[in-house]
Amino acid sequence: MKRRKFLKNSSTLTAGMITAPLIASSGSPLKEFRTMNNASKSNIPIAICTWDFGNATAKAWEVLNSGGNSLDAVHQGVMVEEDNLDNQTVGNGGRPDRDGNVTLDACIMDKDANCGAVLALQNIANPISVARKVMEETPHVMLVGKGAEQFAYEQGFERTNLLTEKSKQEWEEWKKTSQYKPIINIENHDTIGMLAIDKNGDIAGACTTSGMAYKMAGRVGDSPIIGAGLFVDNEVGGATATGVGEEVVRTVGSFLIVELMRQGKSPQEACEEGVKRIIAKNKDKQDFQIGFIAINKNGETGAYCIHPGFTYRTYTQEGHVNNPSGSYLES
Template sequence: MLWVSLILLSSFNYYVVDSEPNVPIVITTWGFSNATVKAWEVLKEGGTALDAVEQGASVCEVQQCDGTVGYGGSPDENGETTLDALIMDGRTMNVGAVAALRRIKSAISVARHVLEHTKHSFLAGELATQFAVQMGFREESLTTAHSKQLWLKWHNENHCQPNFWMGVKPDPTKQCGPYHEIKKSSFRDTQPEVHMIVDRYNHDTIGMVAVDSNGDVAAGTSTNGAKYKIPGRVGDSPIPGAGAYADNEVGGAAATGDGDIMLRFLPSFLAVEEMRRGASPTDAAQTAVKRIAARYPDFMGAVIALTKTGQYGAACHGIPTFPFVVQDKTRNMFEVITIKC
């Protein structure tokens, strides 16, 4: 039986106090301990950071972590679940990503196939599914009884509330579509923007960053996106520098929360660049979060950051607390650290 240690802190920083790097190490957004344990098992046995991130995130895809990762969660406006994923190799700066992936459960593994078997970085939609099938992945429905019931309640009982439409008719705050444009050039200047409500069961990602025994860095994400999103929507998770970022010279970072807002600021990239300048992981994450909050005070999200030597930290905004999971050689088991936002 696994036991977990809980720490609640208002400001958190971890520093390596001796000259020996604290590697291997893995950190993960939210309380996704099983994914972290799997990634750590890979690292402990001498596996690569890329393997750890892929296999760790895959656990959440199979276990449908919090209903926000993997099949059977977050149906879109048509009732379909689609998946986004990213994996980044800090050695080469190569990226593999997929978005709006249909009928394939192993999104992060498809993303790794994009990284390793193509000269591209990003595949999307139905043609990404065709690529996955060509690579040997099995095509199957991502809909479950649970996701179908979620959609039916949203559509039939809640009259398609909430949704992500604006500047259309009929009034999207009162009824379902189909919708059509209202031709009013000033609409975006006069209407409030729709934001996700972010909590444990409605966020946008598992984000994971790992450093292996060789000092190589990798980062990745996997998600089924925002509930009741407009079909075709892509959030921050599969966008390099937004959902996650890795650079062997510095470390890595990952973000989670209101993806439509966060992707505009590339918070993972910013956190890594702040660490490159000498900032601690927590200070770097705080800078990334504050950059967003300065323009969108009501946004909800978090960033985790990890240096190549094993220092880690996190920052959050708009939610009461944010948990993340750490496993390294100084611990006999994983630890869940919860920070105040």
């Protein structure tokens, strides 16, 4: 039995039992949801992603503009960068770990809170597609390492050598010193996170990465972790992150931002608070980058980072724009 049918059958009774008490106890936030949902939606449909990945948002917009849904938009959008051999932070051609192995992480989440993820996946060029298969074809949320790879082969994915000659040569050069010092806005802008709202007002998100360059074997950051690197609540909005994933995990950053929006903060205010929470836990250490983007149910967006240099792409009926993000530290 596929997971979706199983969960639907097993949750029908309990959903009916808990709905009334939750509504009764929620107070003003429900009123805020209704106000938000009834507000102008001139920004919808919309696609937004971390960094200046304009080809990715263009693909997502192509799906949205033709009437497609947000899940397909984010899936097809981030795949553009997974297939881009010039992008050494995502997918095929990504920089390897310190042992020379390219390991990929990805997750995806739809309007109904269904989600799937793969962690430390090797030899498969499109981890976001495997993550979607995990979501749709298994009773699980996450598959890891060799198990994820075997599942991918069972689903018809082909084995691919992900280590390009360029990344291999850079790794060989790195081994001469083996110093693990990721460069802000270069080696640790290691993620494409994408959010989209379709014509029906439904939100989905996707996040995919090859992780930190020359990481320890087996290292996984925030990108494939639901709630850390990506979170979507179709009643409220969505958020995704980029940068040093360990710090995002410590604050469950994307979930935090969505919950702040639930409490009434704008996407911009929520992103700023998300960064400030991380800064508060690193008072004597600011030599790393974190960037958040967020979107609410109305298609309003926000972004914030630690160091200047982070940008994010938006694509709406008003145009296709690379936006500079505000930052906690000044240049």
